[in-house]
Amino acid sequence: MKVAVDQDRCCGAGACVLLAPDVFDQRDDDGVVVLLDGQPPEELHALVGEAAAACPGAAISLGGTA
Amino acid sequence: MPGCGDLAGRDRVSAPGHVLVVGASASGLSTAEALRRKGYQNRLTVLGAEPHLPYDRPPLSKQVLAGLWSPERVQLRQPAALSTLDAEFLLDDPATRLDVAERAVHTASGRVLTADVVVVATGLRPRVLPGQAGLRGVHVLRTLDDALALRSALLSCSRLVVVGDGVLGAEIAATARGMGVAVTLAGPQPAPLAAQLGPLAAGLLGELHAENGVDLRLGAAVTGLTERDGDVTGVCLADGETLPADLVVVALGAAPVTEWLADSGLTLDNGLVCDSRCRAAEGVYGVGDVARWHHETLDTVLRLENRTNAVEQAGVVAGNILGEDRPYTPVPYFWTDQFxxxxxxxxxxxxxxxxxxxxxxxxxxxxxxxxxxxxxxxxxxxxxxxxxxxxxxxxxxxxxxxxxxxx
Missing domain, CATH: 3.30.390.30 (FAD/NAD-linked reductase, C-terminal dimerisation domain)
Structure with a gap:
């Protein structure tokens, strides 16, 4: 699984961080998403999938083999 | 972990054979996606009233209105992602009736779609002012087409009056002001978003609007519109004043789209009334802006009109369709960008x-x-x-x- 974030779409909700804090963080100054791990281990795939679905800015996209 | 597993270990036979989602916006799409994520493999149909594939609404009053984003950017999923969803999208065909016993949905074009589970995700329709219909220069903002029409009007107007001091009205006022338009914001509250933010933060927001040149005319209800030869000329306030305008946006909130359920026998009361599992009847669920459900932790009946609710509730509804039996108990959340x-x-x-x-x-x-x-x-x-x-x-x-x- 490859994870990509579009910082321009991010609204700073932080839903992704609540779900997968090992993969996503937020910048301190404006809350925009920071990708910590673009190729997370398999045990996190389900949570990352939830995070991509939960993102209210549709800012997270997933690619590669799941 | 509940919510993330597939159907392995559960009785696959219990999965419905056909789920029909009525509504192709954020909550409808999210329900369809959550069903697939949770392992649902059977037939899936998404029925949409608008001609567009699922798109996102929060950018409409901001990036799209300002012209920063092209209309294509609000599409929620790229065509490739939608095709892997393996759902049939039937667009531009509003639902007109639901037969609960048969779980049959009738549509404007004459389709009759039957399913084992029907998910009601029909969202909201903007409220309007008396006398608004047919008047030129009066807009609402709910759909992508609304946003593009309003943007076009903003580019040539001389004075915009925004009627409504809630989130949408204040965002439109801020965006229009950012485009250099002369803007008046009218509404009954003492400050914009007073009901949502409380007096302190709403007061700060009012200051921000005033500093940026928005003419705030708050504290008086709007009673109607004035017109000449079919063109809007102003907005009437309860205190007798008329605010001149050649463009008016009415952002007085929105009502759940439930007319099509009127003879269904389902309970309709400011939305489709659902239990704590977001179930309105056996095999009928509500999700998103249209659903009013029992929040067990807060012990109250809630209907949330915000973007995160659409996806969070969709996840719970999808799980409950597949037998999870989970209550929906979110922490309400919204955001707004203004100036x-x-x-x-x-x-x-x-x-x-x-x-x-x-x-x-x-x-x-x-x-x-x-x-x-x-x-x-x-x-x-x-x-x-x-x-x-x-x-x-x-x-x-x-x-x-x-x-x-x-x-």
Whole structure:
């Protein structure tokens, strides 16, 4: 699984961080998403999938083999 | 972990043979996606009233209205992602009737679609003013087409009056002002978003609008419109004044789209009334703006009109369709961007709550406020501090699973 974030779409909700804090963080100054791990281990795939679905800015996209 | 597994270990036979989602916006799409994510493999249909594939609404009053984003950018999923969903999208065909016993949905074009489970995700329709219909120069903003029409009108108007001092009205006023349009914001509250933010933050928001040149005419209800030869010329206030305008946006809130359910026998009361599992009847669920459900933790009946609710509720509805039997107990959340302010609100910061600034300062226009009632935190508001506000979610009394970081 490859994870990509579009910082321009991010609204700073932080839903992704609540779900997968090992993969996503937020910048301190404006809350925009920071990708910590673009190729997370398999045990996190389900949570990352939830995070991509939960993102209210549709800012997270997933690619590669799941 | 509940919510993330597939159907392995569960009785696959119990999965419905056909799920029909009525509504192709964020909550409808999210329900379809969550069903697939949770392992649902059978027939899936998404019926949409609009001609467009699923798109996102929050950017409409901001990036799209301002012309910063092309209309294509609001598409929620790329065509490739939609095709892997393996759902049939039937667009431009509003539902007109639901037969609950047969779970049959009738549509405007004459289709009759039957399913084992029907998900009602028909959203909202803007409220309008008496006399608004047919008047030139009067707009609402709900759909992509509305946003593009309003943008076009903003580019050539001389005075916009926004009727409505809630989130949408204030965002439109800020965006229009950013485009250089002369803007008046009218509404009955003492400050914009007073009901959603409480007096302190709403007061700051009012200051921000005034500093940026928005003419705030708050505290008087709007009673109607004036016109000449079919063109709008002004907005009438309850105090007798008329605000001149050649363009008016009516943002007085929106009503759940439930007319098509009128003879269904389902309970309709400011939305489709659902139980704590978001179920309106056997095999019928409600999701998103249209659904009014029993929030078990808060012990109240809620209907939330915000973007995150659409996806969070969709996840629970999809799980319950597949037999999870989970209550939906979210921490309400919304955000709004106006001028340079990014305001994030977690929980319900009631107007009568006691407010403490716990980080930053209002003078710096960067702070986190907590809202207390009866000794408990009921709301957290971040003003240009989204991360810091989010970190305080766990202080909220509504102790949903999401607060703990697990769906």
């Amino acid at each position: 340079d302010a990014k305001v994030h609100v977690h929980g319900i910061p009631r107007a009568d709550a006691e407010v403490s600034i716990v980080e930053g300062s209002t003078a710096d226009r960067r702070f986190v406020a907590t809202y207390h009632r009866d000794g408990a935190v009921v709301g957290v508001l971040g003003w240009n501090m989204p991360k810091q506000a989010r970190l305080r979610r766990r202080e909220l009394v509504a102790n949903s699973a999401l607060v703990e970081g697990k769906p």
